[in-house]
Amino acid sequence: MTGPVAADAGLAARPATPEDTGRAAAIRHALATVDAALAQRFDSDAQADIDRLLRARADAVDTQVRAAWRDCIADDAPLALFAVGGYGRGELFPQSDIDLLVLAEPDTQVAYAEALARFFALLWDAGLPLGHAVRSAAQCTQAAADITVLTAMLEARPLLADVPHLHALQAAVAPSQVWPAGAFFAAKREELRLRHARYDDTADNLEPNLKEGPGGLRDVQTLRWMALRIVGTGDLESLVAIGQFGADELTTLERERRALSRLRFGLHLVAGKREERLRFDYQKLLAERLGHVDNADNLAVEQMMQGFYRSAALVLRIGERLLQRFEEQIEGEATPVAINEAFELRRDYIAARDPDWPRNAHDVFALFAVWAAHDEIRGLHSQTARALAESLTRVPAFQQTEPALRERFLVLLRGPHPVHALERMARLGVLGRWIPAFSKVSGRMQFDLFHVYTVDQHTLAVLRNLARFASGIADQRFSIAHEVWPRLRKPELLLLAGLFHDIAKGRGGDHSELGGDDARIFCSMIGLSEADTALVEWLVRQHLLMSVTAQKQDITDPEVIHRFATKVADRERLDHLYLLTCADIAGTSPKLWNAWKDRLLADLYTTTRLALRRGLEHPVAGAERAAETRAAAQAMLTAFGIGDEEIAALYARMPEIGFQRGRPDQIAWQAASLRGAPVGETRVRARVVGEQGGARSSGERASALEVFVHSPDRDGLFAAIVATLDRLGLAIQQARVLDGPHATIFDTFEVVPIDPRCPPSVDEVERRLAEVLAGPLDLVRPARRAQPRHLKHFRIAPQIGFDNLADGRTLLSLVCTDRPGLLADVTRAIRSQALRVHDARIATFGERAEDVFQITAIDTDGRDRALDETQQQALRDALLACLEGDRR
Structure with a gap:
């Protein structure tokens, strides 16, 4: 929408008169007064309705824009003024753009070019971040070929326009003229996908974008735009009336939208400029402004960020369901294809056949088992997803259920694609109900530069890495992981260790020790043997041992290897610990894993395995290690074509x-x-x-x-x-x-x-x-x-x-x-x-x-x-x- 009016009207703006300069100063002062009052309301009342604040700012700008228009444009001018974009929605944040559209026929544009230039210049001089366009109805249709321009015009709100002008604009951008509903939906869904990919497909990064990131405000706005184009209304409440949206879903989405809006409003205040990314520069300031206080378990900034991550996760979850319903609205329902007596496929989405599903937690676990067995399924059908969300309270914590349900969970871990099942359970809120400790680390961030993801997202990244090792396909980033994995007696034990290794973060104390306690209780209650339970518990307690040894000690020192091997004690533990350590480091940050760490851990694994095979009662002495290395290196040099005498001469020049x-x-x-x-x-x-x-x-x-x-x-x-x-x-x-x-x-x-x-x-x-x-x-x-x-x-x-x-x-x-x-x-x-x-x-x-x-x-x-x-x-x-x- 931005651009000089001269491009539209063919005339450059004239220099400001003293009268206009004074008027601009008055507008600036009036809006500054309003902004100060709104900031005070924001700071003084944590329960203040954020929508009222946004609307109040839009109203204040409306007043000044209308007054400036009347100062510059004759009352009888055949022009219409609209607010578009976010301003058109009436959501005006402290540093948001003010987007305007003037609707006028070409000859009128020429006739009023100078007056329009004065109007826009006045608003610019007043300090408003103005975006503007002057178009006829036909030009609006042409401009709407750009879906971004169309989206802004879809939310046009008359500022000074009569009903015929509004109808003319609506007709110019109607689906019959440009972007029919199906094409609009497909383009916006692809736009959403690309935007998510641009932000690494996760809201769980250290400096998230509140507006554009996954689960941010743009996602909510995209749902409204789709509803406006497909159903004919951007009011999501109307979707409840026609059965397209659940009342509970609307309540949740609106609650999280307001939480995100409050964060964005506060961010604009602390940044003092248009800033959508929650940078480290502002996180502590904003947390303090929002009233968060450090406590023994959580810094104020971590509390604020956890709230954001949880809001974003819910927006993503509900948005996924609504996108699916829009797709069905456009393409129609497909004939269901039965999977078994309980589930069927609808447009390649798995759905429960029983209208009263789920009747109990066993039904919920059965869903994830069938889904894992048919991993090619596109996703969960929106109706079943909603039913699952409404019945989450029926999923008990593992401590409070019968052995049969615990056995069903163990069967999931031993079945096909167990990591996919755990990821889905986590995303849909089931895992947090089943293991309450997991819900406490969901969305939990650590205010540092080492842990790029929240604890729950890091845990899932670790599990995905383990799934890569299990695939049997060699990954050059992990030189021997695919060789070690087949040695595991029960792979599900390593998955449990990965699930619990960081589950106690944020409780105070040593999270490895506390997590080990949690792992022992869980493994015992789901029916693992004492030996298997002990292995999982040891892995959780010692999950940092190999990383610390490799990175901080000299692993070429036989004494270091002997001490490490003594702590590990047997090859089964070593196999599990090596794979868990690789998955953990690589799952902490995309930039953390490299070829040096791969070789370091592989060397530690290999030398420790040799020490365990030799027997801990027979530690390698320095002289023995040197002799073995000499012989092995000599064999390599001989294969390279170097004779024994030359090798001896080269060795003599090297430090013993x-x-x-x-x-x-x-x-x-x-x-x-x-x-x-x-x-x-x-x-x-x-x-x-x-x-x-x-x-x-x-x-x-x-x-x-x-x-x-x-x-x-x-x-x-x-x-x-x-x-x-x-x-x-x-x-x-x-x-x-x-x-x-x-x-x-x-x-x-x-x-x-x-x-x-x-x-x-x-x-x-x-x-x-x-x-x-x-x-x-x-x-x-x-x-x-x-x-x-x-x-x-x-x-x-x-x-x-x-x-x-x-x-x-x-x-x-x-x-x-x-x-x-x-x-x-x-x-x-x-x-x-x-x-x-x-x-x-x-x-x-x-x-x-x-x-x-x-x-x-x-x-x-x-x-x-x-x-x-x-x-x-x-x-x-x-x-x-x-x-x-x-x-x-």
Whole structure:
């Protein structure tokens, strides 16, 4: 609707007169006074009718627009003025656009072009966010070929127009002229689908869009537009009278629409501008403005967001039913096709045949069993969906029902497509009734950058990942998951662990322990054996064990593997825990899983399985591990065509500790990299994570790389490498720094691209690192990047700890707010204290960086030693200075 009137009328707007300038100022002042009063009403009365506030603002704008019109347009002018779009509905939020349509024949448009230009200019000068168009009835029909323009005109409300003008406009955009009901419905449904896909098909993201996101206000408006085109009225109450909509459904939809409208009204107030996305910048401010208060279990912002997510879920659920009914209205009822004595297909939707369905909870469980057995079914028929919603109170909590119903649930888990059944039960509200603890985490968000989804949506994402593993189809993102899954004795036990692993979040205390208690009670009551119950309980209690071990400890250390294997105790637990850990990490955020984490967990799984097979009473010693690695790497090098004498010579140039800590393929790759290089020459090599033997394609790019640097040792080398990798757009996940013979270093870095869309190539990494290491290291500086907007809302007080180890090194642990270039700055601070880095494990959890370094000071005789208290304090001060600089 927006655009200069000159485009319609052929004349440019004239300069404002002093009289018009004064009039514009008066309009601005009048509306500002109204807005201030409405904001006060909004803040002072949590029960204030949001529809009254929206209507009051529309009325206030109506008054000013009509007055401006009369100032500019003669009373007898053959023109008609309409409010369209949201303004036409009478829903005017504090920062909403004011969309106007002037209806006039072409000759009239020319005759009144100057007056219309003055009118629009007056409103613009008054500060109104104006969108406008001047069209004849025929031009309206032409413009309505754009369905967005048509939609705005469907809600036209006369401001200064007589009945003939209104009828002319309605006739111009009638279905007989443009967009018949069927075509309109199909186009709007596709528009809705694409809009949902644009927002990742879920309302459960960290900064949801209240207007355009799934389950947002636009979804409600779309239903009204469809009703207006298909039934002839945008008043959803009238759909109740004709049986198209249930009174309970209308009540629920209107309640959630008002809740969403209140959020949007408040968002416009705290943002002070047109803003539809509930950004971190505004979440805490809005929660406070809405009266939410932090409590022991839930932050105020989390309470507000949970309300939004639940509202959005209900809008989606009801909208799905109404869309289906509109489809039937257009296409007509199809002949039912019986599935069995209880259910049938209507237009490929499953429906109950009994008009009084469901008579009990057994009928409800039977629905999901039949649906899972016929997974190709399009969905649940709207009548049956409504009947299910009305009878949810008949579904008892698992503690309050007889064993037969609990057995039916267990049969669902053991039947076909169990994850699809659980997803459907969750979406339709059944799972929350059956397991009350699940309803408490439905819509529950965590105010951080690590958990992208609400707890219930994360849980379902974990279950979907497990279903992928069960498919038997190899997924390159999970290198061995499809091999491990067939080893499971009872896959339903892993599904139960996935269902319960986060179910106790938000209760206070350790959610793993509380969830383990819940899992034990549930599994016992549904009839699992003691052994099966114990397995599920252990998995829930220990679901973070493998992730923490892999990401924070050195899994090439035999002692670490032995400790982990001792906790796991048997291969059945290991199989289940590995799959649950992969599914959990990948289900936390789409950006969290990468090839490095895949290999890390696969390596931990493989080495632990070997330790369990060997027997925990026979832990692997360092020398034994080194000998096994030497032999395995030698076999690879021999297959590559390298003779035994050359292999021995290459091994002699490598650090002995590397054979204890490295993988055979890694040792073989590094040894092959040294071929032809004189002692003292720098060698830089990179390869895609997962490659064997060092073979690669020139220019290859990947989601994770392993970078090997062999060079004469010198001060600042580690810091220079870290800064260069940072400049290349690579985030270090793990670093191993080993001292080799002849005063050389063997550094290995596991890296992932900061921006996966444009990772540097293998050749680019090798070339750039080699260039930097050939020059003076003092000139290498970290890249400076702007800090992401959202990080300022998640400040973490730095935590710095020191622990002197038995091997003469100091363990430095650092927890702080993550930011671009953090690691490069930290290594510079370490270098400024003349310290050496020997090992680094880098972990990032959303906004939280948790990094661990093994460092030493250099004694007067050049030997490494642990830091004393004075050196620890000096390093602490240097790190705090580096980190505190981020706050300024």
